Amino acid sequence: MAxxxxxxxxxxxxxxLETQFGRLHVAEILCHDQISWVARRVxxxxxxGYAYLGFQPWINLARLDKIRGKTDQALYRIPLSRNCPDRPIPVAHGITLHPIKSMI
Structure with missing residues (x-):
């Protein structure tokens, strides 16, 4: 593996690049595929120690939600947000994000 x-x-x-070219659906697929790759292979x-590689595509999914006008969904994806629920958020394939205040 590389x-x-x-x-x-x-x-x-x-x-x-896919986002910049307006192909949001392709960008979304790439983000989901990267999260899956991190969980299943990396x-x-x-x-x-390499689980952090799944966080950037998750943040990118929140950005895509924001671009699409789905602000509530974008805020839900980011557990560091004040508007985020006080509970863990399952990302995919056993990866879960926890609100930062629950980790302090």
């Missing part, structure tokens, strides 16, 4: 950080960077840039092969 270097996970390099591959994640490439996928993030690809999603950004973590099992390289350890949980």
């Amino acid at each position: 270097d996970p950080e390099e591959m994640a960077s490439i996928l993030n840039r690809a999603a950004l 973590i099992p092969e390289h350890g949980t």
Whole structure:
């Protein structure tokens, strides 16, 4: 497997380009695919220390929600937001984000 950080960077840039070209559905697919790749391949092969590679595409999904006018959904995706529920948010494939205040 290629270097996970390099591959994640490439996928993030690809999603950004798709967004800039107005192909939001393709950018969304790339983000979901990256989260799946991190959960199914990167973590099992390289350890949980690489779980952070799944956070950028999750944030990008929130950005896509905002672009589409789905502000509430965008805020829901980001547990650091004051508007976020006080509970863990399942992302995908066993990856869960926890509100930062619950971690302090």
